Amino acid sequence: MSTAQRISLSRYLIEQQREHGHISAELRLLIEVVARACKHIAVSVNKGALGEVLGTAGSANIQGEVQKKLDVIANEVLIEANEWGGHLAGMASEEMDTIHVVPNRYPQGEYMLLFDPLDGSSNIDINVSIGTIFSVLRKVGHARGVSEADFLQPGKAQAAAGYCVYGPQTTLVLTVGDGVSVFTLDRELGSWILTAENVQIPPATQEFAINMSNMRHWDEPTRRYIHDCLAGADGPRGKDFNMRWVASMVADVHRILTRGGVFLYPWDTRDPTRPGKLRLMYEANPMGFIVEQAGGLASTGTQRILDIVPTELHQRVPVVLGSRDEVEAVMRYHDQAQG
Numbered sequence: 001m002s003t004a005q006r007i008s009l010s011r012y013l014i015e016q017q018r019e020h021g022h023i024s025a026e027l028r029l030l031i032e033v034v035a036r037a038c039k040h041i042a043v044s045v046n047k048g049a050l051g052e053v054l055g056t057a058g059s060a061n062i063q064g065e066v067q068k069k070l071d072v073i074a075n076e077v078l079i080e081a082n083e084w085g086g087h088l089a090g091m092a093s094e095e096m097d098t099i100h101v102v103p104n105r106y107p108q109g110e111y112m113l114l115f116d117p118l119d120g121s122s123n124i125d126i127n128v129s130i131g132t133i134f135s136v137l138r139k140v141g142h143a144r145g146v147s148e149a150d151f152l153q154p155g156k157a158q159a160a161a162g163y164c165v166y167g168p169q170t171t172l173v174l175t176v177g178d179g180v181s182v183f184t185l186d187r188e189l190g191s192w193i194l195t196a197e198n199v200q201i202p203p204a205t206q207e208f209a210i211n212m213s214n215m216r217h218w219d220e221p222t223r224r225y226i227h228d229c230l231a232g233a234d235g236p237r238g239k240d241f242n243m244r245w246v247a248s249m250v251a252d253v254h255r256i257l258t259r260g261g262v263f264l265y266p267w268d269t270r271d272p273t274r275p276g277k278l279r280l281m282y283e284a285n286p287m288g289f290i291v292e293q294a295g296g297l298a299s300t301g302t303q304r305i306l307d308i309v310p311t312e313l314h315q316r317v318p319v320v321l322g323s324r325d326e327v328e329a330v331m332r333y334h335d336q337a338q339g
């Protein structure tokens with residue numbers, strides 16, 4: 001790609017604002033700040049042991065998970081970068097018990113930012129791709145101040161969503177409701193460069209992603225679906241399936257965005273009171289928005305994820321997303337189970 005052909009994230013967003021009227025100036029600036037924060041996090045991630053960013057932070061989050069140093073560092077980078085810009089009323093994060101309200105000393109904006117500052121935490125210390133996931137909502141009403149209730153909007157109300165993968169390349173994937181675009185970080189320039197536009201997920205696939213070690217805990221439909229995939233060409237699906245599981249949602253979803261596939265993190269009996277492992281507000285909703293904008297589907301197995309009306313900031317949901325035909329296949333197994 002010649003330098004002349006290169007489109008930076010800033011230029012892309014300005015075109016989205018001016019030419020297509022898809023986004024406001026405020027949302028454009030907010031996305032630019034989040035993208036800059038991800039660059040900052042990428043620098044810390046790349047340092048690894050040299051930067052003393054590996055290992056645990058010695059604290060736990062509201063989910064009861066031991067926090068990694070990078071979970072805390074990434075959270076702080078996103079808070080500090082977004083607090084003073086004037087685009088936000090508040091923020092919510094996997095690593096914070098409740099919302100962070102923009103302090104009075106800063107102007108307050110009309111948007112709310114939710115994020116999983118570091119996704120794939122179990123891969124941090126072993127140099128496997130990890131990432132950041134974010135979602136943007138509009139605050140309803142203009143009164144100053146924001147509450148947790150303001151954040152509890154269904155995923156279909158998102159104004160924007162994206163994720164960043166810190167892998168062999170550093171990649172930012174973004175939607176503002178007008179398809180999905182991919183940017184690659186040019187480390188020499190320090191700029192995000194547009195490398196793919198209007199990305200489409202192939203509707204059919206022969207590749208599934210699930211943590212197979214949980215099989216004995218899965219519900220019946222999931223167990224039957226995977227069983228039939230494993231039966232291959234001689235089985236009811238009539239085709240062979242491959243399996244992948246990176247254990248970083250960002251990396252598994254990015255593979256699906258790139259070549260198709262289906263990703264499942266179902267409900268399981270390990271903790272029957274817990275509807276799943278992944279969090280609705282800052283994992284399932286942003287990924288669901290991106291996947292749908294790329295022609296795929298995102299479901300709990302029985303319901304469209306973006307239709308769920310949230311009741312809690314950190315609520316969990318079962319997740320099935322990716323290639324349209326395959327998500328529909330999984331939903332048929334659930335339908336059959338309901339008889």
Ligand SMILES: O=P(O)(O)OC[C@H]1O[C@](O)(COP(=O)(O)O)[C@@H](O)[C@@H]1O
Nearest residue numbers: 116118119120121122211247248249
């Ligand atoms: O360890 P498991 O059960 O395979 O789960 C892996 C899943 O958990 C996650 O790591 C949860 O996200 P966090 O790392 O942000 O807590 C996902 O990225 C991934 O898909």
Ligand SMILES: [Mg+2]
Nearest residue numbers: 116119120283
């Ligand atoms: Mg996560």
Ligand SMILES: [Mg+2]
Nearest residue numbers: 094116118119
């Ligand atoms: Mg996380």
